[in-house]
Amino acid sequence: VNSLLILIPVAVGLGLIGLVAFLWALRSGQFDDLDGAAHRILFDDDDQPPPKS
């Protein structure tokens, strides 16, 4: 039974990490353009200049 005291916080903690990661992705706009993201990957980046800061 004592193992529960370790395992339950671990399980909930892992879930929380997933939740926070999702909310972060949502906030940083990764779900804004799902169609574009699906196609963008098909183009090589070799002809793009390095991204400007």
Next chain:
Amino acid sequence: MIGATSILKSSVASPSAAAVCAHCGEPVPQGGDARFCCAGCAAAFEIIRELGLEKFYVRLARSARQRALRPEDDSAVDYAAFARTDSRGETTLHLMIDGLHCAACVWLIESVLARVPGVLDGRVNMTTRRLMLRWRGTAELAPRFAHKVAALGYRLVPFDPTLATATGDTRERELLRALAVAGFAAANVMLLSVSVWSGQAEVMGPATRDLMHWLSALIALPAIAYAGRPFFRSALAALSAGRTNMDVPISIGVILAAGMSLFETLHSGPHAYFDSAVTLLFFLLVGRYLDIRARGRVRVAAEQLVTLGVRMVTVVAPDGSLKALAPAAIRSGDIVLVAAGERIGVDGRVIEGRSDLDASLVSGESNPVAATIGTPVFAGTLNLTAPLRIEVTASGEGTLLAEIVRLMEAAERARARHAVLADRIARRYAPVVHATALLTFVGWMLLGDAPWQQALLNAIAVLIITCPCALALAVPVVQVVASGRLMRGGILVKSGSALERLASVDTVVFDKTGTLTLGRPELANLAAIDPACLGAAAALARTSRHPLARALARAAGPGAPAAGVEELPGQGLRRVWSAGEERLGSRAYCGVDSNSRPAPSAPELWYLRTGGAAVGFSFADHLRSDASSTIAGLVADGYRIALLSGDRPEVVSDIARQVGIADWRGGVDPAGKCAWLAERAGEGRRTLMVGDGLNDAPALAAATVSMSPSSAIDISQNAADLVFQGERLAAVDIALAVARRAMRLVRQNLALALVYNLAAVPLAILGYVTPLLAAAAMSSSSLLVIGNALRLSRGRAR
């Protein structure tokens, strides 16, 4: 690189009649330089080649639904007014893009912008077809950057993102966040609950069980407080307005379930419903999110159609300079310049120029009419042959547009407020449920000798088990699946309750021009014309934008246009060359005696050459290819069909006979259409109005439900509940069939939810409901309803 050169080679090697432009893919008109159709395309090709982005032409997959990449003059567009500069000196501009064919266009625009010095960020959103442009500097630089994209052939429309869709976007985000929280909580609480349920039968002691309950409470209570807000807010709003909706029983159920579980946990009781409460919220949020997302997509698509259709009006300032303004900013007395081929954006009077006007979207009249100085013109009319200067005579009240808008507003007020089915049910459902819970409490107090806590627990169990999860999902899930299915077929469902109203329709009313017909003339007497004569006339016709000339050129097939052709607006085309004089134009212009050949009702062109006899070409506005079969199908399904048109009765009767509509009327004005619909409504009939013109807009608003083709004028698209794309009228039939099937599924879903409640409520009243039973019943009924709705996305529409 390879693709670009091969395109060049092929077009250079075979400068045939069917050559297409190397940039935009449109046919090249002249025989000379066969590579490009115009100087704009040649310049765009050069820009792309200079930047080393020729791969674009290999990657490009042209879509027939998008406009061709032919650059237009954008010097008059006021980009700077929409640019916003922040405190760091960075300016942002949001633009809507017309002409995005595929992902290669996204790549091209972003690559070009990345090479422009000064641009910090140029990002295209392919889902919403928008471009966000950010640069260091002032707003005045906007035209310079925007022109880089416009020069490639894309049409850009600046817009203010804070006005456009902000509310919808933030609501969607909030729901998605709530959904994530509820999903996390549901999974973890369920994990703990399963161990309680399985442990109870075995060896779990009460102390461990209480620990599990406390942990569940720790996760569930904050999650419910956060994820339940959309429902609580809506329920509060309804209650404070003295009404009830579906969210009221949901909120009561969830809050009571959480409250009672907390009470049980405090007293070491066995019955904690945390899992039910959170899972319930999760399922409901899934339904809500899908619903708002589907509607958001449709809204974006519909907005796009309308916004891109709105053209800036070119105003001539007193000093002679040109300025593009939104139609709303035009004052009475302004002078407006309308180029040939442009739609007139104002009501006014012609003060300079001679041209032909196509008023088919305004009045339904299919024949172009001549305009000279003094002719009154109306917004929505297409200027065909020559530029016109128009003095704006009226703004606001008194214009045809204002008249139409007033009729529309009156019609919308008159349209009986349609109560959404789900809310209608909730209004009857909630009192019954709450009364049952009260009776349970009273019953246990009087009949059973249980303490009051036990009676209260049983009453609350009734509320939890009747929380209308399946009921709340029954309608939106079907709507999401149905509108998704229609959207794939090119039909946009704009209004939430449109499908419900569509399913109740028994009469379908069509407009003629542009709805039953394609709204453009086609050559009708091709068989009777000598091919040599057709070829000569078509060579003249290819130089003009007049719809009859274009129809003649289309009928003759590809070929070279004649050189040295002069166009006399309102009369015809003329060329004088070595072989003599040729004329193509109106009956009077070609000297045809009206007495010897009576004028037909259809539009016509005459061709005359020196020494020859005049040859007549007659035209007809062709029906959409599947108009007759669609009408026949609707009649077979038991719908009553009617045809209402603003065109002349003889033209209307002809069309009505061709498609087999017995009930038709010609020469009906907008108010007359509304009156006709009101009469039908008085007879208790429910009408679907299908129309595209300005004169249809009030009728579209007045009918039970309405549809517009995407070629319709923007006001009509706004007024219509559904907008269909493409040339096939079968969209009407498909929309009706899907709506009927969707309503059948909604009824099935409601019946399923009801059966589940009838089975579970007696158990709850008798006090036999356990948390395990509640969780199983709720999840399974929700999944059953969703699964049933998904059947709609498969199989044929009927």
